[in-house]
Amino acid sequence: MARTQGSHSDITGPRVREAALTLFARHGYAAVSMRQIAGEVGVQAGALYNYTPDKQSLLFDLMKGHMDELLAAWATQPKTSNPLAALEQFTRFHIRFHSKRPEAVFISYMELRNLSPGNFTVVEKLRRTYEDALADILRAGVANGAFNVPEPKVAAMAVIAMLTGVNTWYREAGRLSLSEVEEIYWAMVRKSVTA
Amino acid sequence: MARTQGSHSDITGPRVREAALTLFARHGYAAVSMRQIAGEVGVQAGALYNYTPDKQSLLFDLMKGHMDELLAAWATQPKTSNPLAALEQFTRFHIRFHSKRPEAVFISYMELRNLSPGNFTVVEKLRRTYEDALADILRAGVANGAFNVPEPKVAAMAVIAMLTGVNTWYREAGRLSLSEVEEIYWAMVRKSVTA
């Protein structure tokens, strides 16, 4: 036997995904060519096909990977039966998690239409799972009188849109720290749904 | 003299813009070819160049046109000195205006990175003007004690993100009417910023 499986592939594989992440986020999936990705990695275009069956899979893997990570991270958060505390936890978690992965977040929101129908269904289901986690918190708060929202699913969509919007303007080098942003948004979220 | 200026151009010109709007919104700017747009209009690709100098201008005109219309429509809204009333007006105006132009809204949020640097600057400035209109309302409310927001510009970004998010899920054929959606969002916006 000669070289054991993947001596360079351990390095090149992740680099392909990183380059795709960066370039897709910057220019958009359709505007980025396989040759551009290869160039960023320092390899010829043909070599990419050792690491992905095609360009579409590259996009899908990034998006599904992001949603899987999001749901996994949310699952590790300690659960509380107090809806107001749960909402605060969700708010802070969402802002912190998303602020650390701006490219993946950007891609996951912008490139949905470039997924093949089958891949879209998968990603959309994961997204709905996340939305429903928030909707459930709101429903629990309505049940115990802490919240006053006539349509928990709609309110969940509103809150998530508001929170994800942070990524459109927040910069680490900016005037406000992420903690300050967290406080501002948590105050708004709390007031928007409380009775 | 023969045919006066534009006997078909009166018809074809708008149809080119409509086709570009629909296709850019559905598939994204980079994924749509001039031949596709021409096909939708029922013409050969070369004919498009009677109506636009190039593909980039087609995108820019759609985005600038949308922002101009938005600001013009907002300018016709009756002004009030009461910040709470002004905020309600902004909220309902935003939801109604954006719900009527889902394709243009979609393009204006998704295709910013496909604008040339010069065109981006123009569109970005118009967008900032709109954001500042809301920030000014919030500042006035802070000044007279109606609102409690530590960072009016941040709060404006949060509110706009929340309101624009309606377009991601609202469908005319859905369970909720636009009036109902308006009420739900107005209640959330009002509570999120009031003292």
Add this chain to the structure above:
DNA sequence: GATTGATTTGAACGCCTGTTCAGTTAAATC
């Protein structure tokens, strides 16, 4: 009905696309 010129066609331009694959390179094992 001839004239005029705006409108459109259809072919061509050079270049880029995603993907494939025979052949080369080079690192790990014996």
Add this chain to the structure above:
DNA sequence: GATTTAACTGAACAGGCGTTCAAATCAATC
């Protein structure tokens, strides 16, 4: 140092890209 094979190259494939332009078309004017 020979062998093995994963990793990569570089050329090729068929097709599409944005854009240009001479020639054809056709409706309005005279």
